[in-house]
Amino acid sequence: xxxxxxxxxxxxxxxxxxxxxxxxxxxxxxxxxxxxxxxxxxxxxxxxxxxxxxxxxxxxxxxxxxxxxxxxxxxxxxxxxxxxxxxxxxxxxxxxxxxxxxxxxxxxxxxxxxxxxxxxxxxxxxxxxxxxxxxxxxxxxxxxxxxxxxxxxxxxxxxxxxxxxxxxxxxxxxxxxxxxxxxxxxxxxxxxxxxxxxxxxxxxxxxxxxxxxxxxxxxxxxxxxxxxxxxxxxxxxxxxxxxxxxxxxxxxxxxxxxxxxxxxxxxxxxxxxxxxxxxxxxxxxxxxxxxxxxxxxxxxxxxxxxxxxxxxxxxxxxxxxxxxxxxxxxxxxxxxxxxxxxxxxxxxxxxxxxxxxxxxxxxxxxxxxxxxxxxxxxxxxxxxxxxxxxxxxxxxxxxxxxxxxxxxxxxxxxxxxxxxxxxxxxxxxxxxxxxxxxxxxxxxxxxxxxxxxxxxxxxxxxxxxxxxxxxxxxxxxxxxxxxxxxxxxxxxxxxxxxxxxxxxxxxxxxxxxx
Numbered sequence: 253x254x255x256x257x258x259x260x261x262x263x264x265x266x267x268x269x270x271x272x273x274x275x276x277x278x279x280x281x282x283x284x285x286x287x288x289x290x291x292x293x294x295x296x297x298x299x300x301x302x303x304x305x306x307x308x309x310x311x312x313x314x315x316x317x318x319x320x321x322x323x324x325x326x327x328x329x330x331x332x333x334x335x336x337x338x339x340x341x342x343x344x345x346x347x348x349x350x351x352x353x354x355x356x357x358x359x360x361x362x363x364x365x366x367x368x369x370x371x372x373x374x375x376x377x378x379x380x381x382x383x384x385x386x387x388x389x390x391x392x393x394x395x396x397x398x399x400x401x402x403x404x405x406x407x408x409x410x411x412x413x414x415x416x417x418x419x420x421x422x423x424x425x426x427x428x429x430x431x432x433x434x435x436x437x438x439x440x441x442x443x444x445x446x447x448x449x450x451x452x453x454x455x456x457x458x459x460x461x462x463x464x465x466x467x468x469x470x471x472x473x474x475x476x477x478x479x480x481x482x483x484x485x486x487x488x489x490x491x492x493x494x495x496x497x498x499x500x501x502x503x504x505x506x507x508x509x510x511x512x513x514x515x516x517x518x519x520x521x522x523x524x525x526x527x528x529x530x531x532x533x534x535x536x537x538x539x540x541x542x543x544x545x546x547x548x549x550x551x552x553x554x555x556x557x558x559x560x561x562x563x564x565x566x567x568x569x570x571x572x573x574x575x576x577x578x579x580x581x582x583x584x585x586x587x588x589x590x591x592x593x594x595x596x597x598x599x600x601x602x603x604x605x606x607x608x609x610x611x612x613x614x615x616x617x618x619x620x621x622x623x624x625x626x627x628x629x630x631x632x633x634x635x636x637x638x639x640x641x642x643x644x645x646x647x648x649x650x651x652x653x654x655x656x657x658x659x660x661x662x663x664x665x666x667x668x669x670x671x672x673x674x675x676x677x678x679x680x681x682x683x684x685x686x687x688x689x690x691x692x693x694x695x696x697x698x699x700x701x702x703x704x705x706x707x708x709x710x711x712x713x714x715x716x717x718x719x720x721x722x723x724x725x726x727x728x729x730x731x732x733x734x735x736x737x738x739x740x741x742x743x744x745x746x747x748x749x750x751x752x753x754x755x756x757x758x759x760x761x762x763x764x765x766x
Contacts, residue, residue, distance in 0.1 A: 257288045260291055266294055275299075297321070306327070311337070317339060318340060318341045320343050330353055344365075345367065348371050357379070364384050365588065370393075371392075371393050373390065376400070378401075379406065386408050388411070392417075395417040399414075402426055411433065413436045415436045415437065433455060434706070439462040447490040480750070529761055531733065531753070533766055541606065541737055541741075542737070549608050550681070551704065552707045553744075554734075556731050558697040558730065558731055559731070559732060568692045578717060578720070590701065590703075592684050592699070593684070594700075598689075599677065605670045615676060627668075631657065659682075667702065701717075719759065
């Protein structure tokens, strides 16, 4: 039995990570240790960056598995036994050599995130029963046709990535995905954009670049303009199918037979806003520099600054509870994203840098602790505390930040956010530094969200946090944009931009952009 497997068995752990060169050597010599599949209590399994080329039948034993990461291996096919893991929420098969997927993939009814990017797929099985699916990434494959996913059953599909395939047509049924917010079909063979794309009313980010678009004006707009301008053009100039037009016209009739636009309907509903989020322009003297080193660690970053914050003991407690709630829900227990908040007045003037550091070099004074320690020392200390708590309380589950240790276990580099003095103020997804912690008296908050999934996820989490803050406290909110740039000072993102904070019609919050 491999030591990692034996340790997980003896400590009744629910997570196990088997990655890197040493694991590859063991697999090459004797194959994968099949006893890992006897750990039926596992809910998180990561076997990545190895030479693994097959998935054993025994994987079906892991009936409690919720997250399965098998990226960056040598897999060429997927064992149908995997599709019997009916509690699976996150499945990452990216960067393998998979050519075919079983139709039984549709049986994973609790799947929320599916990443199969960077493979050799020419076809993708139809998904219609996977109503909880929110993120689907099929980028950089060999798909020649649009995947069969345009179904009203996929009511939660909000992020669809099809970059780098050979798709020639977007179906007019694309409008049947009501929750679609991010759509990337760049670098394909699309010549015509269906007018139905403009009926995806929640679309915030669309990427149609590097396609041979026949409409030259649209081609230029795609290259130069934002999502809103592109969709406005599609709405006005791109053809809809006769069936779609008939259905759309029928739905838009009011009782008197008069038709109304979506904008008119939204304006009627939202004439009585209770609250507002006031967006202030970015401070050109402050930015966050994102280094290339984070690309393979936790690459996505977005942030903003909250002004004129006023807490009392009760509201401060509710704010912390809100963060914890979002970590468990929209952030998928910090697997997809992590929120960190800082007292902006405690951060020295100057820019921030988001980068990486080896565990033994990262130095941080963790939140609510008085002593500085390295990342490696913090990991070991938290792991010891977790084991002691487990023995003391005779439980098999961890609490607090201890339950997130598996997210960094065995990693050669840790992500970190540095202030102008090169002090670590954030170590996602584990903890902040005590030197910038928020308190009841905090009046200005720097909020950061990091993700290993996508920039869209970061923005979506921030949108949700700001909305929930307004609704929870019943007060207007002043938010300042923060600019994020790469190592060459090229703009990566500004949050919140004009495409952000576009809430549902029934949310009583008005966005005032300065």
